[in-house]
Amino acid sequence: MTTLYDVPAEDLIEAVAAELADESALDRPDWAELVKTGHDRELPPEQDDFWARRAASLLRKVAVDGPVGVGSLRTAYGGAVQGTNRYKVRPRHSTEGSGKIIRTILQQLEDAGYVEQAEGEGRVITSEGHSLLDTVAEDVMADLDDPELERYA
Numbered sequence: 253m254t255t256l257y258d259v260p261a262e263d264l265i266e267a268v269a270a271e272l273a274d275e276s277a278l279d280r281p282d283w284a285e286l287v288k289t290g291h292d293r294e295l296p297p298e299q300d301d302f303w304a305r306r307a308a309s310l311l312r313k314v315a316v317d318g319p320v321g322v323g324s325l326r327t328a329y330g331g332a333v334q335g336t337n338r339y340k341v342r343p344r345h346s347t348e349g350s351g352k353i354i355r356t357i358l359q360q361l362e363d364a365g366y367v368e369q370a371e372g373e374g375r376v377i378t379s380e381g382h383s384l385l386d387t388v389a390e391d392v393m394a395d396l397d398d399p400e401l402e403r404y405a
Contacts, residue, residue: 253386253390254386254389254390254393255385255386255389256312256315256316256385256386256389257316258389258393259389259392259393259396260392260396261312263392263395263396264308264312264385264388264389264392265305265308265309265312266305266308267388267391267392268308268311268312268384268385268388269301269304269305269307269308270304271308271384271388272304272307272308272311273301273304275364277360277361277363277364277366278303278304278307278357278360278361278364279360280302280303281356284296284302284303284353287350287352287353288350289306289329289349289350289353290329290330290331290347290348290349290350303357306353306357307357307360307361310325310354310357310358310361311361311366311367311377311381311384311385312385313325313328314358314361314367314375314376314377314381315377315381315382315385318370318374318375318376318377319370319373319374319375319376320374320375321373321374321375322351322354322355322358322374323351324374325349325354325358326348326349326350326351326354327346327348327349328349329348329349329350329354330346330347330348330349331346331347331349332345332346332347333345333346333347358375361381362375365378365380365381366378366380366381366384367381
C-alpha cells in the first residue's frame, strides 16, 4: 500500500491541490488576493491556485509533523530578509510567514474534516485526511510508474 511518504512531496501536493479544488472544500477569501504571504515578500502570490496549493501543503505538513501549531507553521513557511541597513552589510535574518493565511486554511481544513485540534498541542490530521493523502499518493505512484510519461523518463 502506498502512503504519502512514498511519493515526491511536490507531486503529492500538486495532486492534492487539484483534488481539493475539485471538491470545493476550500474557498479563497476575498482578502487573499491582496495580502502577502510573509514579511519577506514584496507582492501577493500571483498563482491562480495558490490557496489550494497552500492548503495541500499544509495538509501534508500536518500529517508529517503533527501535532503542529500555527506558530511552528509560520516558521516553516517563513523566509529570510536582508537587514535594513543603509550599506546592506547587515546579516540576513529569518522572518515568519503570514499567520492569518495559515490559520484560515487550517480552519477550512477543519470544517472539511481533514484536520482537528489536539488537546493543547496544535492540530493533527484526521483519518479522513490521512485516507485522502494516501489515495492521492497511490494515484501519483501509479502515474510515476507509467512508462508513457515523459516527465520521469
